[in-house]
Amino acid sequence: MPEINAKIVICDIEGTTTSISFVKDVLFPYAKLHLKDFLQTHWNEDVTKQIVADLINLPEYKDFETKPLNQTKDGLSPESVAEFAEYLMEKDLKLGPLKTLQGLIWNRAYIDKTIKGHIYEDVPNAFERWTKDGIKICIYSSGSVMAQKMLFGYSDFGDLMPFLTDYFDTAIGNKRESKSYTKIVQQLGTQSDNILFLTDITAEGEAAAEAGLQVIILKRPGNAPLTAEELKKYVVVENFDEIKIKNTCKV
Structure with missing residues (x-):
């Protein structure tokens, strides 16, 4: 050339x-597996609260058929947000707060050398x-x-x-x-x-x-x-x- x-x-x-396989076969499954644990552990932190607020309010949702984000009488829970985030990942949506959440989960894995x-x-x-x-x-x-x-x-x-x-x-x-x-x-x-x-x-x-x-x-x-x-x-x-x-x- x-x-x-x-x-x-x-x-x-x-x-x-x-490689595409690293992203699809390593990073994404790891994030899915640890969504609930991460949200439960960091639920009351400001960065998590911001991610949850952004996930709820993103205008991009209007362009897709999405199932509702389940809420109990006490409001949102780490489990319901984790389920919703996993659903969005399965739809392969390029959403900012979802990417931020994934990045925080991967961050821990890189630091403890679970992932390279x-x-x-x-x-x-x-x-x-x-x-x-x-x-x-x-x-x-x-x-x-x-x-x-x-x-x-x-x-x-x-x-x-x-x-x-x-x-x-x-x-x-x-x-x-x-x-x-x-x-x-x-x-x-x-x-x-x-x-x-x-x-x-x-x-x-x-x-x-x-x-x-x-x-x-x-x-x-x-x-x-x-x-x-x-x-x-x-x-x-x-x-x-x-x-x-x-x-x-x-x-």
Whole structure:
């Protein structure tokens, strides 16, 4: 592939730096298993109260058929909120408070080394190479910023956070909407064509391209297959070793 001129690389996580199976077969089941215990243990803490309030009041619920959040005569309980959160996880909704709750549960698992963050082996070397070349590396994922930092901070390859400068989650916007990438460009303070976005999802790539970013699609094992049209439309690689970047951007 031709060498790309960029000063910033933004990486998706699932299917890009990290296997989809790790997220679906390790992280999500762990969060589901420990929802009730976490809520029971931390029920009276302010952060939990805020998460519960946000879960109840999110306007996104109006767009989905959701079962009601069960309440007793005494109000909500850790058990009912846990049941509701598990239901939302099964629907795979990208909701901020749900992601925050998951991140808090994973945080404990990373710290006590129950879980280590899976990172593809080509990623750390690429991070080091790009950083030496003066290229900033950022993360944009539907997972909370907290969960992102824990994944890279407690990875199979140790602490990779020194390579990362900025983190973005769905608080900035939906990953399949171009305006989200426009906001990121504004926050990073550069021109959109100075940024390379790496993802496994072509809908995200399309949104990023509409905002003026350069895009490469990752074709990792276990990722959704790409159509012939997608293979023709996008630059596609199988790992980060194939990505050659130089930084001669003037702005």
